[in-house]
Amino acid sequence: AVANTATTGTFTIPLMRSAGFKREHAAGIEAAASSGGALVPPIMGAGAYMMLEIVDPPVTYLQIITSAVIPAVLYYASLLLIVHLQDTDTQAEDAEQADVALSRPAGFLFSTAFATLILFLIIGFTPFRAVSLSLLFIVIQSAFHPSTRLRARDFLVIASRASAAGVSLIAAAACVGVITGVVTLTGVGGRLPGVIVPLAQSNLALGLILLMLSTIILGMGLPSAVCYLLMATLVGPILDELGLVPLAAHLFIFYFGMMSMVTPPVALAAYTASSIAESGIMTSGLAAFRFALVGFALPYCFVLNPELLLLSNEGGSPAATDVLATIALTAAGIVPLAAAVTGRFAQPLSVANRIALLVSSGFLMFARSTPNAWIAAGIGAILSIAILVVLTLTRRSD
Incomplete structure (x- = not known):
């Protein structure tokens, strides 16, 4: 998430500033988008590959990516809607658009390398073998055009950059070892499952909230994949006792490991974006948290x-009917x-209206978890429509 923010934020944040977004809003949108x-x-990311080894009963890579499609679409749909609704009245200075165009051979090389990696993973190769074969394919394909052909010094640059990129992951993994040791010696690892399981058995929502908080706190400052590995190691043995679908439970942990990147006070992605936008660290972190709020609701x-x-x-x-109904209510x-x-929402909202819309959203998104889904969905829909009608009438009277 941090690397994504640092890479894409250098041109997306100036573009948002030139479109009229406030500095902290531009930083928050970029951090939320990159974290997703x-x-x-x-x-x-690496977390999906780790699931291949950790989830029990075992799942295939195709099952993981298939299951992740709809939540990912909903996450970015919400972010797109937030950007559309966000107030852009503040005038900002124009910014030059970065030149990010790729040559046609380079673009073709990137696309085919990406496709081969996905193909090898879907076939069933291990992540290590799939990446190795994709790298070999890149080297061979790049030789067919002068603009992409790799020379001896290019291999040195590649090796240097790969080593530098690996240092942070190695350091993070070492930190996980330290944290795991502390957790083991202090007994937190043994007590955490003992707290979550009784809570989940009496109240699943409380158990999930505690699991969320544990993941976010332990994930602060760690890469999401490392956070997932840490939490899956600590609470993996008890996930079956929660009565949840195993893959859903692991994706729950994975999502909140990623959301720790936009959760103050240690929101690394937001802080990276704030340095590019030259905005306040905490204001950018809070903005990123707000914009990524649906990412906290989707796992539930x-x-x-x-x-x-x-x-x-x-x-x-x-x-199919259950899938369509669930997607429709969540999207609504x-x-x-x-x-x-x-x-x-058609015009600026008061605090009371915003709270009412949050309640309406909860009724709609979690309708199918209630004893009577359609009554809950109806309450949520009526509440949203009523607020929209009142706002429309108020605007016309003004």
């Missing part, structure tokens, strides 16, 4: 309603949530 990158299939949605992951409550294939809930986050 690892949630989007088919490349979901797909854990309680695994149809969002194209899974049934037993882990098999769900009925995103609209009032985006309005509440931005404070705009």
Whole structure:
């Protein structure tokens, strides 16, 4: 997430500033968008590869990326809606657009290398073998055009950059070893499952909230993949006792490991974006937290309603009607949530209206987790429509 923010933020943040977004809003949007990158299939970062080894019963890479599609689409749909609704009245200085164009051979090389990596993973190769074969393919294909042909000094640069990039991961993994040792010696690792399981058995929501808080706190300052590995190691043995679909439970941990990147006070992605936008660290972190709010709601949605992951409550294939109903209600809930986050819904919203829209969003997104889904959905829809009607009438009277 930090690397994504640092790379794309150098041109997206100036573009948003030139479009009229406030500095902290531009930084927050970039941080939220970059943090979601690892949630989007088919490349979901190292965490997805770790799931191949950790999730029990075992799952395939194709199952993981298939299950992750709908939540990822909903996450970015909400972010797109938030950007659309966000107030852009503030004038900002123009910024020059960075030249990010790729030559046609380089673009073709990138696309085919990406496609081969996905193909090897879907076939069933291990991540190490898939990456190795893709690298070999890149070297061979690059030789066919002068602009992409690798020379001896290019290999040295590649080796140097790869080594430098690996240092942070090695250091993070070493930190995980230290944290794991501390957790083991202090007994926290043994007590954490002992606290979560009784809570989840009496109240699943409280158990999930504690699991979320543990993941976010332990994930602060760590790469999301390392955070997932740490949490899966600590609470993996008890996930089966929560009565959840195993893949849904692991994706729950993975999502909140990523959301720790936009959760103050240690929101590394937001802080990286703030340095580019030259905005306040904490204001940018809070903005990123608001814009990524749906990323905190979606894990609860797909854990309680695994149809969002194209899974049934037993882990098999769900009925198409259940999938469509769950997607429709969750997508409908995103609209009032985006309005509440931005404070705009046809016109600026009061605090009371924003709270009402948050309640409406909750009714819609979690309707299928209630005893009577359609009554809950109806309450949420009526509440949102009522607020929209009142705002429309107020604007006309003015």
